[in-house]
Amino acid sequence: MSEYKFIVAGAGFSGAVIAERIANELNEKVLIYEKREHLGGNAYDFVNKDGIIIHKYGPHIFHTFSKKVWDYISSFTEWFEYKHRVLAKVEGKLISLPFDFKGIETLLTDKSEKIKDTLIKTYGKNKKIPIYELLNSEKEILKEFGEFVFEKIFLNYSKKQWGVNPLSLSKEVLKRVPVFIGHRDYYFDDPYYGIPNNGFTNLFQKMLNHKNIKILLKKDFKDDFKIKDNKVLFKGKKFEGIIVYTGEIDYLFDRKFGKLPYRSLKFEFEDYDLKEFQPVAVVNYPGKERFTRITEYKHFLNQKVKKTTISKEYPGEYTPQKKNFNIPYYPILNKENKKIFEKYLKEANKIKNLFLVGRLAEYRYYNMDNAILRALEIFEEIKQLY
Ligand SMILES: Cc1cc2nc3c(=O)[nH]c(=O)nc-3n(C[C@H](O)[C@H](O)[C@H](O)COP(=O)(O)OP(=O)(O)OC[C@H]3O[C@@H](n4cnc5c(N)ncnc54)[C@H](O)[C@@H]3O)c2cc1C
Structure with a gap:
């Protein structure tokens, strides 16, 4: 014993x-x-060697x-009171996630007023609507809008992330990235949030x-x-x-x-002699690129260092014996x-x-x-x- x-x-x-x-x-x-x-x-x-705190297994933001x-x-x-903002690069332009009125104004210029009006009349202001609800709407303009957002934001992203068409996934997954009826530039609603000011590993050591x-x-x-x-x-x-x-x-x-199958991830880290690579910590790439997002780590603790480090995130099938994709990340x-x-x-x-x-x-x-x-x-x- x-x-x-x-x-x-x-x-x-x-x-x-x-x-x-x-x-x-x-x-x-x-x-x-x-x-x-x-x-x-x-x-x-x-x-890392430049004094930047790097999340080895992908960006982690505490919120509850x-x-x-x-x-x-x-x-x-x-x-550290870090408020998470996520951008996405769509048609070469940066828009906020969750997809909001700014996204409509940037990408759907001609119809933007009509779409915004119909969204407000149908659902009310400042609501989060899951994408599957728009796709099933009886109003043609909302259905078309839903299809646009689905294609530009979800389709490739989910295919890359999950290796399948997002429509074959459970509603739970589709619910995770809704459309927001209004303007907003933050990601989580939780009242308590932040990044441990000396990093997560330090928190674990204290525990x-x-x-x-x-x-x-x-x-x-x-x-x-x-x-x-x-x-x-x-x-x-x-x-x-x-x-x-x-x-x-x-x-x-x-x-x-x-x-039990999982999706896995591979992170490719790159160092740059730049003050800033992108305006926020996380930018999603829902287009044809093979990676799903780029994280620039110095933003999490607003670290004032001359250099910067980013990671590109590539999803793949979990295969325990391989060199890459050998960590189980997301259950399927x-x-x-x-x-x-x-x-x-x-x-x-x-x-x-x-x-x-x-x-x-x-x-x-x-x-x-x-x-x-x-x-x-x-x-x-x-x-x-x-
Ligand atoms: C890319 C990514 C980003 C995320 N971002 C966020 C975020 O921003 N905010 C958030 O709240 N959550 C986030 N999460 C979720 C977060 O990572 C999990 O909530 C957390 O890891 C759960 O902790 P856990 O202890 O259950 O699992 P894990 O963190 O996976 O810990 C399990 C540990 O067990 C060890 N282990 C496994 N098997 C054995 C064994 N046989 N013997 C000994 N040791 C073993 C493993 O090595 C591992 O260290 C993210 C997850 C991923 C994948």
Whole structure:
């Protein structure tokens, strides 16, 4: 039996929150296995040679409606009040996302007044309307407008991002990028937002720097633990303690019901001897380019350095054995994959001391705040068993 009663697999937000709670609230020792060489999961960042904080796995902006999550996470960091604005390059022009009245005025000059009027009369001002609603509108002008936005903003972007036509995806995905009835130049509505002023990795270090927490980096949980006959085995013997697993659920069960597919990403970083490459942190490219967006990192903390670093983001199919696209980023949430997931979940539920938490173990998309909230909820369940 391991000397630890609590084992956590993965040091992203899901694992880190639970480990922190066990160490602080329960005052128990906890051992974290993290197969990467660093903490933070996909929110990991580092300082590059020019002093710029880079998000290695893509741009991460913290935002939440939950005061509970905000208060909890703010005990480990101060915040830089970064308000996220996203632009898209369409027909050589920069427009704001969500697509708003400025976009209509820039790209649909002749009909812009009529479209804006009809949108306001139909839906009211300052509303967000999902694209599928416009596509199904009985008013010809709105339907045409919906088709225009769909083609210019969603079609290629989604084909690149998901490798399929967006119409074959669930409504949840189409809901994520709506049209806004009015002018606005910010992306999220959440009342609490920001970037940790010393970066995300620093936040993780503060969370996990505790006498009760030991972290094994570059160590896969499955090197020491196995699932067999509905039991967790530690080095071949039954483990009676509590396991919190935040990795891929299919991998935990040796992919016995099949592989759960994901989309992956490749980031190509480029350094420039420029003060600024683009006016905002993130510009989307919904056109024919192979990449989906360019991120310029110095904007997140308004870093005043002479040089700049950007990344171009290329989506692709997740293939664990390959050099590129070997990180599972976005679960592909269709019926077939959900069925496979349910089979794994059923197996997992037979093991009372196993808790699955996070985007990989639960095969769903979580923003950081949802991952934190979920981890806090699961911690309450663990307390009941403790
Ligand atoms: C490109 C991109 C941009 C995003 N931007 C935002 C954003 O702006 N705002 C926002 O709120 N959210 C954003 N997210 C979502 C955010 O990344 C997730 O909410 C967060 O990563 C969830 O944390 P997690 O701990 O569940 O998963 P992860 O961060 O993936 O952490 C899981 C950890 O477990 C480790 N692990 C897996 N299997 C094992 C194993 N067998 N043994 C040991 N360790 C293992 C992994 O190496 C990893 O470090 C974004 C996601 C992506 C992909």
